[in-house]
Amino acid sequence: MVFFEAGFPFSYGAIISIGIIGICLITFVGFFSFVVFSALVYIGVIRISPILDAISNMISFFWPDITDKLYYNINKSFLVEYPYGKPEKQAIFLFHPHGSFSMASFFHIGTHMTDWATRRIKATMTNLMLLLPFAKEIIHNHNCVLSDYNSMNESLEKGDSLAVCLGGTREVLYTKSHVLNLNILKKRGVFKMALKNGCGIVPVLTYGENELFQITENVQWINNILIEYGLCMPIPTMESFFRWFNIINRPLDTPLRTVVGKTIDVETIAEPTEEDILNLREKYFKELRELYKSTKPSYYAEEINII
Numbered sequence: 001m002v003f004f005e006a007g008f009p010f011s012y013g014a015i016i017s018i019g020i021i022g023i024c025l026i027t028f029v030g031f032f033s034f035v036v037f038s039a040l041v042y043i044g045v046i047r048i049s050p051i052l053d054a055i056s057n058m059i060s061f062f063w064p065d066i067t068d069k070l071y072y073n074i075n076k077s078f079l080v081e082y083p084y085g086k087p088e089k090q091a092i093f094l095f096h097p098h099g100s101f102s103m104a105s106f107f108h109i110g111t112h113m114t115d116w117a118t119r120r121i122k123a124t125m126t127n128l129m130l131l132l133p134f135a136k137e138i139i140h141n142h143n144c145v146l147s148d149y150n151s152m153n154e155s156l157e158k159g160d161s162l163a164v165c166l167g168g169t170r171e172v173l174y175t176k177s178h179v180l181n182l183n184i185l186k187k188r189g190v191f192k193m194a195l196k197n198g199c200g201i202v203p204v205l206t207y208g209e210n211e212l213f214q215i216t217e218n219v220q221w222i223n224n225i226l227i228e229y230g231l232c233m234p235i236p237t238m239e240s241f242f243r244w245f246n247i248i249n250r251p252l253d254t255p256l257r258t259v260v261g262k263t264i265d266v267e268t269i270a271e272p273t274e275e276d277i278l279n280l281r282e283k284y285f286k287e288l289r290e291l292y293k294s295t296k297p298s299y300y301a302e303e304i305n306i307i
Helices: 002-043 049-062 064-077 103-110 127-131 135-141 149-157 169-174 189-197 217-229 238-248 274-295
Strands: 078-081 091-096 121-125 144-146 161-165 200-207 256-260
Touching: 049 064, 064 078, 064 238, 078 103, 091 189, 091 274, 103 121, 103 161, 103 256, 144 149, 149 161, 149 189, 189 200, 189 274, 200 274
Parallel strands: 078 256, 091 161, 091 200, 121 144, 121 161
Antiparallel strands: 200 256
16 A cells, blocks of 8 residues: 555656657647648649539439529529620629629639620639638639739730629628628729730629628627738628528529629730829729619619729
8 A cells, every 4th residue: 555655646647648648649640640631732632623523423313403403593593684795805804892702703703503604714712712722623623713913914815804803802891781882992903904915894793792691790800800911701690601501492582683894995005004004993983883873773872882
């Protein structure tokens, strides 16, 4: 008994030491595995597309009606209107508003589920998406291009059209039902790009984008912090989240209506001046306001707010 009591503190020490060593080993192995996994994802050895394709094929095989129904519901939920005719030339389509997740832009450009007419087109995606696993693979598979100037300009030089949510992630902070608060007043890069390539610009308005998801207001302070680093994390209310997922069963009660405006022809200027850029921007703002005035629903605000 005396021997046991004398050795008992040592037993505690041994248990604690073994526990610490075990935690260190688990942490090291976990971190090492994460690094190896991330590296394999980055270089393309591990891909998610085959997994997603296998799941999609399995669903289509065992439940073919589900796939057809989902395509139908999305087609009826994301409508496209061409009041000035379908653009036939290469152009930069500027989508408004950004909304919470730019759903209209995603479905029109990234899929073939809607009646969007222009198919040789790429959607721009913020470079911050590269922080996510499989981002490069997603960009490649969904007609996307990174939103930096060089990547976008390279796509235009190849003859592709572009779809750009001009307000960017910061515009999420101004999302409000039946009001278009567009964070585009100081944008200039896309207009410079259009001038250098002689590429027309087309305003695109989506009514219903802001109303698709209601944002949880009590976490808005998180976005106020994140936006300083170019990030934004819109968190929809559970009600709007579940309402969206009901699209599996039927079309949305109020479909999103995307109106494609008149193409603004742009003259090629190899080295556009600041005045050239600002003049084109003002011309675009004017055309955007006119498109809104002629197509807005009666319950929307009278004017667009350009901020």
